[in-house]
Amino acid sequence: MAHAVTFWIPDLLNKLRVKEAELALKSLNLPGLQTILARSDRFASKPQSFYQQASFLFHQKECLPIAATKASSELKEFDSRQFWLSVDPVQMIPDRDTLVLIPSEDLQISEDESKQLLATFNAHFAEDKVELIWARPNHWYLSIVQPVDIKTTSIDEIAYKSVNDYYPTGNAAQYWRQLLNETQMLFYSHPVNEARREKGWPEINSVWLWGEGKINPEEITTRMDSAVWSNNTFMKGMGKLAQAQVGSSPVSYQAWLNCIEQSETPRINKHFICLDSISNELGNLQQEEWIELLKKLEADWFAPLIESVKQGTIDSLLVDLGQDYRSHLKQSHLRRFWRLKKSLSKI
Structure with a gap:
């Protein structure tokens, strides 16, 4: 069964951090991430709070009451x-x-x-x-x-x-x-x-x-065919209220894949993965540490995600990394050979 995946790392590639690291990013080769950014369809993303963004990405009508x-x-x-x-x-x-x-x-x-x-x-x-x-x-x-x-x-x-x-x-x-x-x-x-x-x-x-x-049940979009993968209490609550499956934030693509392959609910084929723990650490990272984080994410997530799209294991991949746009990738998009991969300093 093919899966639809929304992959969210809030603020990972915000403009200020990318600008500050422009020189280091020019020579950084992350083919998985660069392919996602180059070949995908882009959709504008307006600035929102974490809670508004989470609700939107999980297809809720409006931001759920936070507390x-x-x-x-x-x-x-x-x-x-x-x-x-x-x-x-x-x-x-x-x-x-x-x-x-x-x-x-x-x-x-x-x-x-x-x-x-x-x-x-x-x-x-x-x-x-x-x-x-x-x-x-x-x-x-x-x-x-x-x-x-x-x-x-x-x-x-x-x-x-x-x-x-x-x-x-x-x-x-x-x-x-x-x-x-x-x-x-x-x-x-x-x-x-x-x-x-x-x-x-x-x-x-x-x-x-x-x-x-106050929770208004009529305003909550039910997502019984979905799973929320996060350690954040708001994300977990949103999943619970929408009657979705809720799991912890996976440490890698392979760890996530192992979880879904062992799942007793095969009807789940839509996944909202939020690496919120990484976002919580971003403010404390020096530039060198942030670059090393990007390399680790390339190995643990971006390269495997691209491979899964190629193989058809994932038939829809939406990636939100804190830029002013979101990237949506399907298998057919990978044939856009004319869209050359750019240096990350140019994203």
Whole structure:
């Protein structure tokens, strides 16, 4: 059975990184990747958030509500009838007349610290019936019976920026702004932060609310013939809500092929592969490390993908690597001999 594959590595070949590495890319030979980029049909890709892009690539009508989608894959007692918010413990650093948000990933929050802060928060806001749900040390949730008129900014967008222009808006905004202020006072004097200050560690002195929304089953496109391969909680939740098969992000094409050959659900022939763990590391890579990553991806993915298209194992390959276009390749496209492979510096 032939397979249709969507292969996504967010931001791998963004324009700035390619421009900075122009000299190194001129002599870099990656025939699999270069063939994909040269012979495929191109479709414009407008800038979108990770969540919008994921929803689009998985053929959803619109971006699924972020917190609810993530919670559906992460919480055992998820209730799709509730309105959900993500609540991330963060650090707010004073900077003149504003506060700059440092995301939880930079704070090395232990499970014990996280649960202590969450318990204090829940005790303080018990009268308001606002209760946080623990998921991971750096990620909590809040579920509400009735939808709330609130519009927030994603933690990905606000990280390392001034929060002045990004506080919640909407009819319920005043209450949630007050909640953020009270939380800052509550956490400032907490034993967790007193211990951190003594050690010279960054404080966990606030929270950020984001990803609001409620699941609408009528807006979810069912994908029972599909599989989502990713370690990302949003991706896993999206697959679960769409009734698709969900698996971990494969380490290589061969590892993925082994998984589908051993699958007990042969009806699955559409695959959405997202190497999100690679994307998460891109910001920390030096140019030399990024070049080595491209070489590894050529061996582990791009060359085998091209070979599978040649053999007909894959009859439709859509590749999204963070450029301003997506590449769609079919077996017949490989006969476009007049489309010469270009240096990666020219892509």
